[in-house]
Amino acid sequence: MIDIERRRALKAGGILAAFAAAGLLPAGRARAAWNKAAFEGKTVQEALASIGASTTAASDDVQIIASDIAENGAVVPVQVVSRVPGTTQIVLFVEKNPNVLAGIFDIGPDVAADVTTRIKMMQTSNVAAVVKADGRFLASVKEIKVTLGGCGG
Amino acid sequence: MANPMRIRAAAKDGITEVRVLMNHEMETGQRRDASGAIVPAWFIQEVSARLNDKDVMSAQWGPSIAKNPYFAFKIKGGKAGDTVSVTWVDNRGDTRTDNAKVT
Amino acid sequence: MSSIGTCAALAAAVLAFAVDARAQSWGPGADDKAFAEMLRTGFRNAGPVSVDRLVQDDTQAFCSDPAVANSAAGAKRAEQLEAANLAAVKWPSDGRFLGDWRAGERIAQSGRGLTWTDAPSQANGGNCYNCHQISLAEISHGTLGPSLHNYAKLKGTDERALRDAWAKIWNSKSSNACSNMPRAGHMGILKEKDIQDIMALLFSPDSPVNK
Amino acid sequence: MAARTKVAVAAAACVAIALGFAGVAQEKDDAAKGIEAYRQALKDGNPAELFEMAGEELWLKPAGPRNASLEKCDLGLGPGVVEGAYARLPRYFADTDRVQDLESRLLTCMETLQGIDTRAHVEARFGTPKKDELVALATYVAGMSKDRPVDVAASHPKERAMFELGRRMFFYQAGPHDFSCATCHAQEGRRIRMQDLPYIPAKEGAAAGWTSWPAYRVSAGQMWSMQWRINDCFRQQRFPEPVYASDMTVALSMFMAATANGATMATPGIKR
Secondary structure, X not given: OOOHHHHHHHHHOOXXXXXXXXXXXXXXXXXXXXXXXXXXXXXXXXXXXXXXXOOOEEOOOEEEEOOOEEOOOOOEEEXXXXXXOOEEEEEEEEOOOOOOEEEEEEEOOXXXXXXXXXXXXXXXXXXXXXXEEOOEEEEEEEEEEEOOOOOOO | OOOOOEEEEEEEOOEEEEEEEOOOOOEOOOOEOOOOOEOOOEOEXXXXXXXXXXXXXXXXXXXXXXXXXXXXXXXXXXXXXOEEEEEEXXXXXXXXXXXXXXX | OOOHHHHHHHHHHHHHHHXXXXXXXXXXXXXXXXXXXXXXXXXXXXXXXXXXXXXXXXXXXXXXXXXXXXXXXXXXHHHHHHHHHHHOOOOOOOOXXXXXXXXXXXXXXXXXXXOOOOOOOOOOOOOHHHHOOOOOOOXXXXXXXXXXXXXXHHHOOOXXXXXXXXXXXXXXXXXXXXXXXXXXXXXXXXXXXXXXXXXXXXXXXXXXXXX | OHHHHHHHHHHHHHHHHHHHHHXXXXXXXXXXXXXXXXXXXXXXXXXXXXXXXXXXXXXXXOEOOOOEOOOOOEOOOOEOOOOOOHHHOOEEXXXXXXXXXXXXXXXXXXXXXXXXXXXXXXXXXXXXXXXXXXXXXXXXXXXXXXXXXXOOOOXXXXXXXXXXXXXXXXXXXXXXXXXXHHHHHOOOOOEEOOEEOOOOOOHHHHHHHHOOOOEEEOOOOEEEOHHHHHHHHHHHOOOOEEOOOOHHHHHHHHHHXXXXXXXXXXXXXXXX
16 A cells, blocks of 8 residues: 555556556556446447447346346446356446446456455446356346436435 | 555366456546537556466456446466466556465 | 514513413423523524514414313413414405416425425415325325315315315314314415315316326 | 447337336336445445544544543443444433433543533534544444444433433424324435435334434445434524534434334445
């Protein structure tokens, strides 16, 4: 960890470059440039194309674990588990969000194909998990209902 | 300035389960403030994790990840006393790294 | 902070209440003087909402002590208050009870208005779904009030049913002195047209309430 | 995938229609069950932990004209004792001759130990930096009473008076909507929209409310203290704004805490 002053100084000079120059980031960390095109995709198809997935096939080996109803769309817990051998990536989409792609999780040899996070949902929507394994893309879809808030709505 | 993360890592049966809470607004860039002005996008874009000195996990996030993000994953291997470290970088270039001992 | 006038009015309101409330159920330390002082130091003006709102009318004062309101003496007083509230009901100026049910649905959905964070220019909502089931399409509804689904089927649509519903919405205390329901018309929360629209939501054969 | 999606939506719609015919009760049960599953999923990894960390840092950090930390603050169990203190608040403090809740007492410690004029903290809106400090401190202190039994007997005469004032306040109706706390919290088993409403005049409901705040509110991604909770209840009641840490707010807390006496603290909580 770096103290606050040092972080400020680094930020002023372009933090990533500074980190890399100082050898503070392992080489691997600077690599994964954020996939802007994919995150700006307005439809699942657009976003899929941006991660190189032209076709996907439904698979029961991709499992989305989430409650059927989210009391509040601001925080919706979602777990994705892939039992597909050779899974190298898990990609999470929310179909009716303004930008459909929520996250891309790289599954290296040292982690299980099992990730949990919490997403925002504008409204009731399908949530899709796409798994990349051996160059194939396998998908699963689950609808999550978003109820209105309490008072004041 | 970025506030610390809360990281818990517990090893059991050869798997280290890591649960991370991050302190971040995760602004979508679509919300308007009281005066009607767009609140600029501000969100974590990259997350990575290491077990001791080895990279084990990386992810790219968009603004659809909830505010004060929660992220849990499972490392193959790891034992009590090992160190898990997690780093995030946001779209403003701010970053934060925190460590936790595996229990 | 509160003006002297408000303090005096507040003290008067609390005292007026005390005269009614011989069976008052508060223990030592919560007498009228201590309570009025607590109110005075406990609230401040915020946005468009002033501490004047703490001053109670007769109905509010009566309903603020359940031991009194539920007593035998209280039952008689409740009848008087109901009569007074009924007499204060304003009937539709154009004689029409029913407006547009779609507009009524929007008003029923909205819980906005009259808080210290609401802009006074903003239209007030009816808060209806907060407490009532209305259209079955809305699963997020409260249960403090009865379900209003099939309202017209159950109550009919004759003049009397319309007048009863109008009186209930305009001034809920016209039939139940300590009803939990706000007095939407009487207190100026909703306008006459808003209530016509909500009436249509309840009574129109096209409304989802009756489907 | 698009085709599959459409099928899924159509299937969901069919289910919804079938439920509609099967009856309202069934639909309610399913919605309630789904929401219960949602709440369970949120419990692990409560972002409130981030605020506990921030609060502890503030507690230990020298601040104010006297450049002192809050480590010697007496929350009722003696100077510096944080563990278990929240479970025994509100209580009477001889040094101030007042019954105080946690946040009122934190103001006292900031004044006496750190020499801070806390008027700005009292005046500040919730969600602004000065109130954020108090909320983080309250979250830290409350977290240190997790799993402890509430021990608020209201036996001191001033505590008893506070309890009675709180009970009277609970039933006090006013404003354009004729609301009191009791409007929503004095009927059993009811809800506003999908929110279950605790029945506060009895132990179980008082405990449901009292023992779960401070809580992280996922709707806004905010940490709320009990003072903030009470403040927003009055906002929705269409009342004027409560004065932070005033006797009125302490009285309501005393009414809830003493009614919940013996229940187990579950602080900090997480709410929709």
